Amino acid sequence: MSIRVAIAQINPRLGDLQANLSLYEEKIRQGIKERADLLVFPELSLTGYYLRDMVPSVALSDRSPEMRKLKQLSREIAFVAGLVEESADHRFFNSAVYFEDGAVRHVHRKVYLPTYGMFDEQRYFARGDRIRAFDTKFGRIAMLVCEDLWHPSTIYLAALDGALAVICPSSSPLRGIVDEQSQDDNARYWEMINRVNAETFSLFMIYGNRVGFEDGVGFWGGSEIVDPFGQRIAKAKYYEEAFLVGDVTLESVRRKRTMAPLLRDEDLDLTINELMRIRERPVAQKQVQKFKSSKVQGRGKSKKK
Amino acid sequence: MIQIPTNTKLLREILVAFIRNEVEKTGIKRVVVGLSGGVDSSLSAMLAAEALGPKNVLAIMMPYKSSNPESRADAETVIEKSGVQPLLVDITPQIDAYFERFPDADARRRGNKMARERMTILYDHSARWNALVLGTSNKTELLLGYGTLYGDMASAVNPLGDLYKLQVWALAEAIGVPLAIVRKAPSADLWHGQTDEGELGFSYREVDQLLYLMVDQRYTRAELIAAGFAERFIDEISSRIMNSQFKRRLPIIAKVSQRTIDHDFRYSRDWGK
DSSP: OEEEEEEEEOOOOTTOHHHHHHHHHHHHHHHHHTTOSEEEOOTTTTTOSOOGGGHHHHOBOTTOHHHHHHHHHTTTSEEEEEEEEEOTTOOEEEEEEEEETTEEEEEEEOSOOOOSTTOOHHHHOBOOOOOOEEEETTEEEEEOOGGGGGSHHHHHHHHHTTOSEEEEEEOOBOOOOOTTOSSOHHHHHHHHHHHHHHHHTTSEEEEEEOEEEETTEEEEBOOEEEOTTSOEEEEOOBSSOEEEEEEEETHHHHHHHHHOOHHHHOOHHHHHHHHHHHHHHHHHHHHHHHHHTOTTTTOSOOOOO | OOOOOOOHHHHHHHHHHHHHHHHHTTTOOEEEEEOOSSHHHHHHHHHHHHHHOGGGEEEEEOOOTTSOHHHHHHHHHHHHHHOOEEEEOOOHHHHHHHHHHOTTOOHHHHHHHHHHHHHHHHHHHHHHTTEEEBOOOOHHHHHHTOSOTTTTTOOSBOTTTTOOHHHHHHHHHHHTOOHHHHHSOOOOOSSTTOOHHHHHTSOHHHHHHHHIIIIISOOOHHHHHHTTOOHHHHHHHHHHHHHTGGGGSOOOOOOOSSSOBTTTBOOOTTTTO
16 A cells, blocks of 8 residues: 655744644645645644743643644544643643544654753653554554654654554754755754664654744754665755655565564563663662762761872 | 864855744844944855845945945945945944043943944844844854944844854855955954954964864863863863853843743743744
8 A cells, every 4th residue: 555645844933823723724735635645744833843931822632723623624634743732631742643534543742852952842841651653544653753763762662563654743953064964963863863763663754844943943854754675755855845745655564574574573571671670770779879989978988098 | 173064055055044034034024234344244244145135135334434444345345246235324423422522431442332333223224124133243252252242242133153253264255255355354443453363362263173172062171171272271261251151141130020031931032933
């Protein structure tokens, strides 16, 4: 089966839900016109990225009229939206929401919220606590949001949970100028991991990044679809708006996994056992430090000169 | 020898997109820029011309009677080459009128005053012309605090603020700023014979390499010494950065309420845009 996947590499307005909803509608219409089966929007593209104190005012709950509108729009085409989700107990999540046939089929709450350097996500967002693949009418897939993919455990879990494709909505900033390169250093790194992940886990990587600037921070675009052999099926321009379309044939996952059955051979019990052992270890080490080498406690042997 | 990356093709692409994006999202299509004839303002003006079209860039030359006539001539070559709109405002009358009352003012006070007068002219014309003020301060001078607060440091959007002087030179040459401008000794041109490097006491080449390792690459003091920098130089630059931090921030606000601007009232500048 061949699935036509589109990626809307857009430049949303920061904190302007209505303007961005119109932009979504426009791109959804374009997706339908180009006969796409599935349309991917970037991370937080319904709201903009550097929201800071705007987070609560652009958050959507299941009862929000905007959610009703999005569900309605998904009657004609399946899509992944990037938005701020508010839970019933008023936590705010940086979520990727999968809409299909008029309903929400799956929500992935970003697990790894970067809070270092230029990022401050954990100040504003609650952290997701699960990584799950899920079934769509096209097959089993998973969603991971941006920084999630910088933690190899996330895609490992998604692949072992049966994902044949991983969709990654992203708001990845351009940073790092390197000589003799047509893209910034962050873009280079992402392209490397997309390819490595696609090949390593024998699945499709569908990476949708945004463009535009917020307070001087640019987003590099360069959305892409990479097949399980590491070949780019489609690639959008850097730094410019684009509407990328590519045909994803899930049979090539079968072909790749037949040639290199890496996931079949994966030893889950070994991984779990080793993880359990590693999880226990630092606690034990901390206790040793506390009694044997803490100067504050005065128990360590002090060398006198 | 530390190589600061100067991928001019990529820098040009990014900075042109930056100007276009950050200006146009405000609903404004034009910028005004103070054009001295130096490399920074020439580069800023030419990048803006590329981003917005030269007809949407107003380059204002604001000489004082003691300004080097060569600066003016250089500014005019940039205007000719880029096609931006020119405007000449001689600041001599307003400066002299003020210092008639304070004749004992030293060169620093006079220089700062001129920088701030120029700022008021830029902002006045930004209102007249429905334009944003385009900045020209580079990363080296911002880090060293080598600029006048609310003077040449004032702007709405600044394409050069993350570029070291060496990168400004490389990019300026690549986009066609006249070579005479790129190669001349940088100067604030506040008095005859003034040069940045003479006043600072070190060369841009030296300090940019140090700043690049210190700021961008987060080298520790020990690592900088191991990389060959003199301790006195490292300490001098460190304290310059620290002591000019006030120039890179808004004024300090006394917190008395639950929600205070800059402390816990946090919004991006591009709020709603």
